[in-house]
Amino acid sequence: MATEGSFQSDNKFLCCICLDVFTDPVTIPCGHNFCKTCITQHWTVNDQHQCPMCKEPFDKTPDLRVNTFISEMVHQFRQTMVNKSSSCSEKQAAEPGGVPCDVCTEAKLKALKSCLVCLTSYCQTHLEPHLRIPGLKRHTLINPVENLEDRMCKIYGRPLGMFYLTDNICVCQFCTVSDHRLHHVVPAIQEYEAKKAVLQTEGTNVQQMIQERRLKIEQIQQSVRLSKDDADKETSASVNVITALIEFIEAGLTEVVKTIEEKQKTIEEQAEGFIRELEEEISELMKRNVVVEQPSHIKDDFKLLQNFTSMNTAPPTEDWTEVRIQTSHRGTVKTTVGQLKNTIDEKVKRLYIDIELNRVQQFAVDITLDPETANPYLILSPNGKEVKHGDVMKDLPDNMERFFPTCVVLGKQSLSSGRCYYEVQVKEKTEWTLGVVSESISRKGKVKARPASKCWSIGLRNNCNYKAFNNTHVPLSIKSDLKKVGVFVDYEEGLVSFYDVDASYLIYSFTDCNFNEKLCMIFGPRSNDGGKNSAPLIICPVGQT
Structure with a gap:
């Protein structure tokens, strides 16, 4: 006997015409199963005798006999669903946003099924007659939904159990005979399974795309982190290089100033030496001037000639015409700065190699x-x-x-x-x-x-x-x-x-x-x-x- 674990899907026990659990299930020659009443009414309404599922035509109306094996399976399925629903849903209050039982007068219990014939939703207790009374068993039960009127054909009052692929709408089985005879019609449950499979495939693809994009986000974030780390290292290295260069340039500036000051000191010492020599010569010349002026007042020619030899000492003869003191330091600055530039270039190159070598050593x-x-x-x-x-x-x-x-x-x-x-x-x-x-x-x-x-x-x-x-x-x-x-x-x-x-x-x-x-x-x-x-x-x- 079948157990609860044997039933993998409710859809195996649903008639594709009434969309309800089989009632007196029969098997037609092509192998598909339907409720006896549903397939009989379908062939009565349609002129051709063909399978609603696979469209296989039959020359005459097939003899219909209840399939006792499927009937027993359906019976076991109904019992399983009742027991399962009873253990899980009995006396369970309707949750906010859920479908309540339309029959309960006091506390509304959670609906277990909705009937497309009664247009009513039932909890476990009030659903019991539909599972027991033969007339109610033929009603179409679906999972609980609101607005049941929307599930019924507005023209014929029958469940919307068929789906037009061309018009992309749900209709009842009588609409297939009158309004949409030439359109491609399939059972709604069949199209539901196909659409569900498409959505599942698309959902899988979407999930994969989401994962790929999340992975890409992680990769980008990791790249940003690596870039930030590298930027911090480069900033630190740049600060060290610039600081070293500033210190080097400041030292070079100090050296330039020192060189100019030393040169100026040399010039001043040289000038002082010249001035001392000139002052000494001036002193000698002043003495000479006194010696020269005194004889010029002697009117006795004999005495002047007699004393002239002793006064005839040679005056200073050094020529100061070409003596110059340097007043410009322009050449010194140019030479010193040029040397500093060359030294800085070599320093920068060495610092860069030091940083580069330190960077590659990290790997x-x-x-x-x-x-x-x-x-x-x-x-x-x-x-x-x-x-x-x-x-x-x-x-x-x-x-x-x-x-x-x-x-x-x-x-x-x-x-x-x-x-x-x-x-x-x-x-x-x-x-x-x-x-x-x-x-x-x-x-x-x-x-x-x-x-x-x-x-x-x-x-x-x-x-x-x-x-x-x-x-x-x-x-x-x-x-x-x-x-x-x-x-x-x-x-x-x-x-x-x-x-x-x-x-x-x-x-x-x-x-x-x-x-x-x-x-x-x-x-x-x-x-x-x-x-x-x-x-x-x-x-x-x-x-x-």
Whole structure:
């Protein structure tokens, strides 16, 4: 016997003509089920004998016999619905906005069903006659609704159980014969299920669109937060740079003023020296003047000639005509400011590199070497942080990941988005290669160090020739021997930059790189060269500058 759990949907037990639970259900040849009275009246009204559901025509009126199996199922369904409704709804007061029972005279109870024939809504108690009396069983019961008159055909007074697809309206079964015979008509319950399925699909799509937009909001908000953090860092860095420049300019101003003051002091000391010499000469000349004036009053020619020799001392003969004191400091200001400008330019460049290096160091990652990719001549440290070239080829499996004969090794970590930074010690080496390569780079045969071969790297050759291995080798101007190299990669920006960590100096950048697969870090210690190049490449912990 069927149980309550066997009934998955009320619609399986509803007649598509009267939209009520089957009464004396019959099965017609096409397999669809209807109330015996409903299908009989339908064929009486319509000239053609066809199924209201699938429109299959019949040559003659089929013999109608009550389907006892479906009848028993309907009986069990009615009992289940009564018991279920009784346990859940009996004597339950109508909620605000709910449908109340039209029969209750005192406290209005919650309606369980509405009858389209009686145009009345019933609670569990007052619905009982419709479930027991044969005449009332034929009435059309639906879930409780208000304004029942709207569910009835205004012309024929029958339930609006059919749906016109062309006019998009609900009509009764008699309207299909008279007013809309040529229109495409389907049972309302069938169209209801179709529309419900469409709405469910659309609802699912709408929910997905909502989730996508909420995710986009979260992404935008996260971008704003990252932008705010970056703006704060840039603001702080800008304040530090401008403050340092202001202090430097103030110091330069002090130096300019000091230089001018010292020059002025020198001029004043020089002038004082000239004045002293001139005053001494004036004193001598005044004495000379007295000596000269006295003989001029002697009228005795013999006495004048006799004393003239003793008075004939030479006066001062220094020529002061070309002596000048500098009065303009214009050249001093121009020279000093020009020197200050050059110094400031160098200072700004150094501050910028310091800030840039500090910024990229925020993306430090912990890199370890992958022994599965190491050339057999390479020796890796147990912690995977050091690599150097050995003189003996180790007996290792020649797997597809291993490089041969090129003496390089890759890091275990890879990059397919975002940014990363790491530092490598190259001190005391005469040759080395560092950079990044695409994961698909050929591991067998000579590795061509150039972007066209999916390799972006720099290196040292012959202990003095630093090069960037672009599609054509680019000589690098290094201020002092490199001891530690920082490598920064920005996948989305297509950028690979190399830094002199100790000098806070940008060595070289590959820009506008076309990254379209995973990137791996490559380390090439180069040949041992008889012990001259025996120092290892060492992956170092990243420290702030």
